Amino acid sequence: MTISIIGVGKIGGALAIALARKGYKIENLVSRNQEKSQKIAGFVSANWLGGSPEELSKITSEVIIISVQDYNIEAVADELAKNIKHTPTVFHLSGSLSSDILQNLKKNGCQTGSIHPLVSISDSVLGANRFSDVYYCVEGDAKAIEIAKNLVADLEGKTFEIDSKFKTLYHASAVTACGHLVALFDVACEMLSKCGLSEAQSKEILFPLVESTISNLKNQTNAAALTGTFARADEETFEKHLIALKENVSDAAIETYLQLGARSVHLAEEQGADKDKLEILSNKISLAKKYFK
Numbered sequence: 001m002t003i004s005i006i007g008v009g010k011i012g013g014a015l016a017i018a019l020a021r022k023g024y025k026i027e028n029l030v031s032r033n034q035e036k037s038q039k040i041a042g043f044v045s046a047n048w049l050g051g052s053p054e055e056l057s058k059i060t061s062e063v064i065i066i067s068v069q070d071y072n073i074e075a076v077a078d079e080l081a082k083n084i085k086h087t088p089t090v091f092h093l094s095g096s097l098s099s100d101i102l103q104n105l106k107k108n109g110c111q112t113g114s115i116h117p118l119v120s121i122s123d124s125v126l127g128a129n130r131f132s133d134v135y136y137c138v139e140g141d142a143k144a145i146e147i148a149k150n151l152v153a154d155l156e157g158k159t160f161e162i163d164s165k166f167k168t169l170y171h172a173s174a175v176t177a178c179g180h181l182v183a184l185f186d187v188a189c190e191m192l193s194k195c196g197l198s199e200a201q202s203k204e205i206l207f208p209l210v211e212s213t214i215s216n217l218k219n220q221t222n223a224a225a226l227t228g229t230f231a232r233a234d235e236e237t238f239e240k241h242l243i244a245l246k247e248n249v250s251d252a253a254i255e256t257y258l259q260l261g262a263r264s265v266h267l268a269e270e271q272g273a274d275k276d277k278l279e280i281l282s283n284k285i286s287l288a289k290k291y292f293k
Contacts, residue, residue, distance in 0.1 A: 004028035004061040006051070006076055011093060011117075012067030013040040013124030018131045020044035022154045027061045040124060056083040063147065065115075066092040066102075077102045081110075089144050091115050095171035098164035099140035106141070113140020115148045116171075117157065120178050132156035139164055184260070185210065187253045194248040223270035230264035233277035235284060242288055251292050258289045 003024050005012050008031040017040065020026050026044040030051050031037045037048045049055040056079060064084075066076050073092050080090065081104040090105050095116040102112040116137045121127035138148040138159050145161070152159045162170055185206070192202035216225035229237045238261070245254045265282045269275070 002027050002061040003063045004059050005065045006030040007068035008037045008040055010121045010124050014121050014127030016040055017043045017128035053083045064088050064090045070094050074101050078104050081105045081108050089147050096168045098167045111141045111144040113144030187256050223267045226267045231268050233273045233281050235281045255292050261285050
C-alpha cells in the first residue's frame with residue numbers, strides 16, 4: 001500500500017518512519033518545512049512536496065494521511081479535494097475532530113476516516129518506536145475503518161471505535177490522562193524543589209513513585225490504587241500539608257492539590273475508608289477551596 005503524509009511534525013514524522021518499517025511505501029511527505037521533511041525522508045525514502053496546488057495534484061497514493069494542526073485540517077482537505085485526480089482513502093489524525101471535516105473529499109468519492117493514536121510523541125525519531133501496544137481511536141466510512149484497522153494491526157496496536165459525536169469528549173479524556181499528568185508532575189516538582197532540591201533532582205526522586213502508581217493502576221481499580229493521605233482520610237496530615245503549601249508554593253499549585261484532593265475523597269469512599277472521617281476531610285477541602293478561589 002502506498003501512502004502520502006501531509007504535515008511532517010512530531011506525530012506525522014514518527015508515523016511515516018513506523019509505517020515504512022512495517023513495509024509500507026511512503027511516497028510523499030508534504031510540508032512547507034523542507035529541512036524537517038528531508039530529515040524524515042532520509043528514513044523512509046520519500047519525495048518532499050511543498051504543498052502547492054500543482055504539487056498536490058502529483059499525489060497518487062492509495063492512502064493520504066493529514067497530520068496537521070486541527071485548525072488547518074479542513075483547509076488542507078479542501079485543497080486536496082480541488083487538486084487530486086484520484087479517489088484515495090484519506091485520514092486525519094486529530095483526536096478532537098471527526099471525519100466529517102473531510103466532507104469535500106467524501107463528495108469527490110474518497111473514503112474518509114480518522115485515526116488517533118493514544119500515545120505521547122515528543123520526537124519524531126524516538127516516537128517511531130512507540131506505536132505498538134497502544135490503542136487507536138478510529139471512525140469514519142466502513143472501508144476507511146477497515147483500512148485503519150489493518151494499518152494499526154501492522155503497527156502492532158489495538159483499535160476501538162466511538163460515536164463521532166463523542167470525539168471531543170474522548171480527546172478531553174486523553175488530554176487529562178496525558179498532558180495534564182505532565183502538568184501535575186510539574187506541580188509536584190515545584191513543591192519538592194521548595195525543599196532545597198533542584199528541578200532535576202525532584203524529577204529523579206518522584207519518577208519512581210509515579211511509575212509504581214502507574215503499575216498499581218494497571219493492575220487494580222482506580223479506587224484500589226489510591227494510597228496516601230486521602231485514602232486514609234487523614235485530616236490532620238491534610239491540614240499540615242495545607243499550612244506548608246501556603247508558606248511555600250503558588251496559589252495555583254494549592255488549588256490543584258485541593259481539586260484533586262476532592263476527587264480523591266470520592267475514590268477513598270469507593271475504597272471503603274471511614275465515612276465520618278471522609279466527611280470531615282471533605283468539608284475542610286471545601287472551605288480551603290473557597291479561600292483559594
